[in-house]
Amino acid sequence: MSPLISMRSATRMLQGWPPPLLDPAGPYAGSTTLLAWVLFGMGALVLLLVLAALWVALFGRAEQRAKLGGPTLIWIGGVAFPVVVLSLLLVYGLSLTRSLSGPIRGDEMRVRVTGEMWWWRVAYLDGDRQPFLHDANELHIPAGRPVVLELESADVIHSFWVPRLSGKLDMIPGRRNLMRIQADAPGVYGGQCAEYCGGPHALMGFTVIAHAPAEFARLMQSRLRASDASAPATPEAALGARLFQSTGCAACHRIAGTPANGLAGPDLTHVGSRRTLGAGILPNNRGTMMGWIGNSQAIKPGNRMPPYTVLSGEELGALAAYLEERK
């Protein structure tokens, strides 16, 4: 399968019709879909009316034109009609806004997503709202249940947007915005940073993966286990583990259960199980892993990871082998 095709399933938004707004996957996106159709209908209707009036004004018979050519038209078309239509829309829109921003119960699963230049830090929070599991660029949620996201920023303003699950909400330094998402069915939902954040803002993707609740519980369990035991399984991977410490990877990346504890870059404890690399832009496989390590600047110019062209092929392979095992 081509990486692009797999990208397509990963980031639904790359597909064409129906656009994600009209193809919602959960309640917080779904109610907006109806609104969108109402708005498109309203827009088409009003445009037709205006065009019809304009047509009569320009090409109509004299008596028709005389009827239009007075202040009555302004009062009807410019005042009465819009006041009625807009008032109805406003009531609809505001009640929808209210229902979408309704109170958060407090017992929902919580995840903190922090926007960074140009990737996403993900921390799953426990009942005391303390992080217990770290990840990046990918969010796993149980299907059919609302999940609350604490949106924060570590540097500049970003905006979190997974269109099939919800509208977007900004991540602002010094503030914490709360957002609810819910996927009705298991699946993969793509997203992308929506607030211009400089440099490679264009290449800052995100993936949400919804699982059936039982499967989700199993996943979380296995991840918690993976977090304390992470011995490399092959000699090649063992070489990779040593390189990870010695070549500087560990200064920026964390792998739980090892001395690698850098916090500047994405947490790599579970990088082997991620669907994408480089924040939603590459399929995750041996080649892309090695290519990313070797010179990510050629793929995503401006990102914060320096090129590692000093590594030999063998060393790249060993690092990739080690990281592939980090499920």
Place this chain on the structure above:
Amino acid sequence: MTSETGFDPALYDRFPIRKARPKGELGELERIWAAPTGWARLTVINNNYIGLWYVGTAFLFFILAGILALVMRTQLALPLNGVLPQETYNQFFTMHGTIMMFLFAVPIMEAIGVLLLPQMLGARDLPFPRLSAYAFWAYFAGGLSFFASLFFGLAPSGGWFMYPPLTNMTYSPGINADFWLLGIGFIEISAIAGAIEIIVGVMRTRAPGMTLDKIPIFAWAMLVFAVMIIIAFPAVILATLLLELERALNWPFFDATRGGDPMLWQHLFWFFGHPEVYIIFLPAAGLVSMMVGALSRTTLVGYRLVVLAMLATGFISFGVWAHHMFTTGMPTMSIAFFSAASMAVSIPAGIQVFAWIATLASGRPRYNTPTLFLIGGLVTFVIGGLSGVMVAMVPFDWQVHDTHFIVAHLHYVLIGGSVFPLFAAFYFWAPMSSRHALSERVGKWVFWLMFIGMQVTFLPMHLTGLMGMPRRVYTYLPGSDWVVTNFISTIGAYMIGAGVLLFVVELFRSFRFSVDDSAGNVYEGGTLEWAPAGIYSVRSIPVVNSRQPLWDNPDLGKDIKAGRYLLPMSATGNRETIISSPLRAEPQYLEIMPLPSAWPLTAALSTAGAFLLLTVQAYGVAIASGVVAVISLLRWLWETDRPVALKLADVGGGIKLPTYATGPSTHGWWAMVTVLIVIGMVFLMTIFSYVFVYGIHPQYWSAPPDRLWLIPILGGYAAAAGLALLGRHLLAREKSTKWSPPTQILLAAAALGGAFTADFGSWRLHGLDPELSAQGALVMAFLVEQAQLVAVSVLMALYLAARTSSGLLSRPRNNSFDLTVLFIVYTAAQASLSSLLTRLFPGGL
């Protein structure tokens, strides 16, 4: 008939005066108003020249920003296209937005105002022609050097909205962002200067009898436009000042880690930024309202409704700024308010659209280029308005915000609401300034290329956005279905480009600038700008009895040209125009207007130089350049405000007007009050920032210095105001000595300086460190504003002393003196308020 000023309207009946005018009178008028020739042409200040250069420069920026857009569309035509590298693309879209909004859209409206308004209103020129020249040259030099930053890779790349923290020193360390602040600085200067011209011009230089309900609708639009600039621009003036202070001195206004808040920028920016859209739209709508009647050979249907709609637009537009921030996590209540206001603002737009349709229906529209642009603009604008209503619906906005759907929406609004009307206006009014009209045959090609190109570019872009393509991305990955719509958009962009190119070729082919020998009223308009005119505008200033005086009085043009109305000559041997009352336009006095001068030019160039040199961090030369700017400015003022020998001038029909007036009814006083409103709005915005930031992060705030300090501070400011007023009183007294009034002013300036030193010093003694917390930064920002006002006050006091010693201080009243007093009293008041606020809030007495 009632009167506003005591003027007897029955005098109007004497006009037109049938008696032949003396020979040589017209020749003298021409001689006095003649534009300098050769290189001295650069010192010209007449609105015919400055206006046209201004329009030309603004149009040049339209072309330049359009070229940037074409290159960007080429980059986006295909996924991972390599036309523009990432950083260059980011600079391109930043420059495209900034230039289109700041260096094209606002200036071109002011430019058309400068070009058309005097003639439309029956004035000889705008009331402050040297200010127009200064504004133009500052804009010309500053704008071009700002654009040139692109060629050195120094162009800003933070987006035209420049949100911090992305644009602070940490994330934008180069001087690129400073170039943005520089470019905006110029447009702030020229926009404010233009707004003063337009407000005073429309309110005070109208032809006699042109009461409020007879003002050409474009002048109404320009009045609302100028008032909106006065209210809205201070927000961006303050925002740019704070950002530059944060960048240069590390004062944390927008830094959340030290108690600032990045959202403060967004509030300030959009408080300006959204009215900005209507600032761009209203003058264009005014042009449409003028043209739609003239081109359909009928009067505009619903004149009063349209005026009301424009006033309502201006008013409501200040309540919609936060709809750019629906996705920032605002409270639901605020969202509801801004959503409602955003929808409400579409009603006055609807009123205007239907007024235009009704006018087309009631008249006999012709198939010609300006009419095509009007109708094309109307349709395009309606589509943009409808998508605007959609995004005013908050949940919908949460989805499409910052996607290409918005890009499509805003281009529909701005191209339909502004660019197409402007092209209609180019065709309609070109014959006024050119020997030949523009070709109708080519014009129709221009229109259809641009109109179809516009739809091909931006209609599919709605879909691109719905499919999820964010804005401001330099590329996208292959395999996406955005490919098709993006490619179509690029084809459309080239069609628009072809249309504009054709128009430029046509300009070179047909446009020949001329003041006296222009092609004339090709499209048969009925307003005064179509009356026969020379460089001095109309030969004699007519009495206006209707909205389309040329239609209602077929002899009017002939009579104006024969000098049968007011002021058919120069009454005092100077350039002069009639200042009339604001409501009923009754003639009040004769303004003696300044002559061409190189000083506005040198002032503008050295202002530009000072800003530019500051940006490239050549501080010594920058300060020198600033000093030259101040000297040039004072030198240009030096020649103004001089009473002439003839105290009362006969302007015809036995109407005698004073040649020197003082007090609140003068054009100078009006201009000063307008300036003070701008300064006051900047102050108000600072207060907002202060309270807002406290509300977000109160934990960073500490107690102010001992409140007893308020006694010397407030005492000093009160003394300054009192001394200034005493000086004005002494000037009016015959017994006072020559030097006693200006001495009071000098003392007042000294008192301002003393009080300010106490204010500033007490904070420093208290240990105020503006780098430490947002409180410190904001208190210091207040002090920076006060320091500027005090410095200007001191300068004005010294200027007044110099004029006194040269015997230029007229008695019992003098305008320079009055305006200095006004400024000092204002400074004292604002400084007192600022010292009270920073010491009493938070915490109280």
Place this chain on the structure above:
Amino acid sequence: MPPVHALLPLLLLATACKPPPEQRPVMPAADAARGKQAIERVGCGSCHAIEGIAWPKGAIGPPLDGLAGRAAIAGRVPNRPDLLAAFIRNAPAVAPGTTMPAMPLNEQESRDVAAYLYEIGD
């Protein structure tokens, strides 16, 4: 290992003495279409620009168009089909010290990839 740009003159040289088409190496018993799929699956593109692979287009290794015309692989291994396939599969074994790492491909897959690379860009 010299940086890529140091190899550029070498590459130019290789292109200059391009053999006539009939002498171009041919990969027996391989399927270029399957090779392209393998390239996409294992992510060769993240280091090499390869014709037909839209994304990614990495730049650590040289672009792989016109491989058929080159005299040597990695500047030192003779450009023979069997050696190319072996190099693709386990480069460090064929040319110790190379930047090119081993790829998770079986023998048949590496032959397919070689076939694809010989087909493109002449």
